[in-house]
Amino acid sequence: MIPLLAAENVSKRFYATPALSDVSLSLLPGEVHGLVGENGAGKSTLIKIFGGVYRPDSGRVLLNGREVELGSPAEALRAGIAEIPQELRLVPGLSVAENVMLGHLPARAGRIDWKRVQALAGEALARLHLALDLNAPASALSFAQRQSVAIARALSRNARILILDEPTAALKASEVRYLFQAVDRLKSQGVAILYVSHRLEEIGQIADRCTVIRDGRVVARYDRGGYGIHDLVLQMTGRQIDLEHLDTGMQPGEILLRDGIEARLDLREGSIVGLAGLLGSGASQLLRRLFGAESGARYALRGRELAPSHPSDAIRAGIGMVPNERMLGLVLAQSVRDNIILPNLERFSSGRLAGLNNAKIDRVVRGLIGALDIRPADPNAIMRSLSGGNQQKVALAKWLACEVDVLLLDEPTQGIDVAAKAQIHRLIREFAARGNGVLFASSELHEMMLLADSVLAMREDAIHARIDRGRGLTEKAVHDAMHGQ
């Protein structure tokens, strides 16, 4: 079978840094090809070569077996290659139909032919077996639905090759199924899909073949069923990383936090409790309420009543929170140092209008950069220039600098690579092992199993079940509890 799209011995350098070296990869009609690698391995560079953003320094790109030069994204699109990026680029105020047809609205005598807009948009969505209201504004759709609209837009332009870049990063479990169904339908229609994801379990489920790249080179290629997550991790990192649950080695101690409203929520010293729930289950909101970012929480912290109405109340009581998007928790235009001291400003001075004690700040910040292995190890590095994993470490460092007793973490490892994930997990365990408590929400069951001593299953803004390790904590039990089975 002739591949729809192929890269042959492609290399690309940026100044002195090789981004891709001699990479070959082909997409067959009706194939889902998984592409995995750590951040910086060269995935985005390859995507951008296929998408016409970069040109390879050497090697060839073949379309239907013939060499092509993709000089611009528009040329790639004309060649039938469409990238579905993480940010979907829909116009929120426009209708579904208009979003699908955006950029090539059919016109007759200079006026938009709205009947054809509806017909063509409906056709494209039908290929995904989707019955969305064509007149609804895009802003009324869920993230998964908007993603389908973005895919339908590509189909309406006769794309035969789709590049999905981290398509599930913002999806919860039930929505992932929705996406997978769409992918299956596209496969049966002969569309080739390059599927880029950090979520390795998904690759195993959906990819017909999987290519692993590391440091710009292809290091392994597997066929469906011929590999496990461990193989992928080993190849991605070049070393074995422990993916088993590790005990903190602590016997749960005194009760640290007990909720006045949610009876099942208690957090003991030295324990890590997971909140498992689908999108809209209320896990994020519960964390935000406990932190005082939304009102309505009432609980006891070390026996003292607390009803925080502002994050500063919770922080003063010894609680820190890392929100589910790094964009929300970090000031990306500022330095690592500025971000770490942000919740601690008054700790580093004798008053709000007194000078900051720079010597003390430098000592604490350097200590944390070392302890958390934040790279680059430069307090003045701008946050924007750090990788996702290192940004997340800074988000944790903010609270370690405050010496909080309780950490609330919302999707602590979302969108970061496997090695960084393992480091974050280790930091979380070490924090708990010092006699502190961690309450975290995650939509990844796998992460639940790795980290949690107890799992609270959430549904409809309430905790419906508590499952403790050693007393029936299995992935299936958590899954069933989340879905109310």
Next chain:
Amino acid sequence: MNKQALIEQIPVITLIALCAAIALATDRFLTPLNLTNVLVQASVITVVAAGMTFVILGGGFDLSVGSTVAFSGCVAAGVMMKAGIATGIAAGIAAGALVGLVNGFVVTALRVNPFITTLGTMVSVRGVVFLITGGEQVPVDGTLPRAFLDFGVERLFGVHYLVWVPAVVIVIFSWVLARTPYGRSIYATGGNREAAFLSGIRVERIITSTYVWCGALAGLAGVMLASRLQSGQPTSGEFYELTAIAAVVLGGAALHGGEGKLYKTVIGVFIMVVLGNGLNLLNVESYWQRVAVGLVIIAAAAADQLRRR
């Protein structure tokens, strides 16, 4: 990295190049008299621009400062005639702070867009000025106290009092911004409001405070202007808001907040003032001066965009 460092210095390089060009074109630029003139011209607008820097760093915007300058100048002059110099000055600054408080309240509590809020107060405050003065200068007849008028023309260590005021303001407020928890909170709030909130910062209070400082400094500028003009003028301060915003942008601060330095705003002010002064010395028609100033503002904003790529 080097390129980045060089780009950071664009405002300074621009100012030096501008001064060099004007000095070459006319030998009247580098005279003590003219340089003193430049400093005095820059003094009032520097104080206004310092307040504007606070607001913009915090993620806001303030169009009302020009009207506030007139309002404060007239209030200060009026009160001074009845209750003495010190009370008059205090009243002028307080009047400015009050306008800032209203701006801050509307922006944070009523969540009205800063542009619209301050457009509204800009128009209303100017209206109030005309209402309380009847459109006449303050005082209508008689003169302001001697000591206050002297302040507008006399010098200390060879430098006008009017120039000492912004010098002190800039030193103190630069230190507050760079070295205090309050200052860092302003940067964080402007850089990422949600992140600042989730770090325990009372972002509404911080934002309101930036408007209050901006209003108070516009008030101080109004007092300075009244002493220079020897009266409170209801039509004074027009276009000050635009000059101040332009100076902040020329100094390289980000209009979306969180990035910028006070001393660079001062450089921005001097670019504007030196440009105007140079065109004057070269006998360029004043209408052309407006065109030039407008183009410089757009060029600065364009340079800012290039820097961010």
